[in-house]
Amino acid sequence: DQQVKQNSPSLSVQEGRISILNCDYTNSMFDYFLWYKKYPAEGPTFLISISSIKDKNEDGRFTVFLNKSAKHLSLHIVPSQPGDSAVYFCAAREETSGSRLTFGEGTQLTVNP
């Protein structure tokens, strides 16, 4: 039972354009959502998060949007840079599970110069 799904295994964009990574979830008890970035041979690193009481959170070039009714969130990167090339994981926390996170399968983003 995959509660967090990232349906696009890969995404390729041109430098300077917008990257949009999508994530869907099924568990209505999720109350906190995070995006992690992972480079090869490194562990995932925290990028940005959003509480379920908000619909948008912005941090520099990164913006996360949450649509609770559709159980969908997205990460926008504007403008995309070659250094953003990495695997991006969507993760969610259930209110009663403490800090334990449920992850999606990841999306490989490639930003071409």
Next chain:
Amino acid sequence: DSGVTQTPKHLITATGQRVTLRCSPRSGDLSVYWYQQSLDQGLQFLIQYYNGEERAKGNILERFSAQQFPDLHSELNLSSLELGDSALYFCASSPGQGARGANVLTFGAGSRLTVL
């Protein structure tokens, strides 16, 4: 450097063997989490410890066990290894529940296990 230290970085062993993966959490963090990432898969939650006590269990096989020691470091023991156990094993840590930043897990670089 995330502050979460995992050893060994790479491990190659044979089927039927037993290995131990070690994790030192970030200074001040009380919770330790173990995740498994198999090829082309997301991170699957295995188990969580908080201040030495088991807090939550996920999809952890009976052949696997873990513990957290008084100094807060944790070990994941994998026994009777099978080819399918080949994966990246990540440890993560977080502050105690309710503490500032408790919602964000900090990950180590992982231990890559190859079972031949």
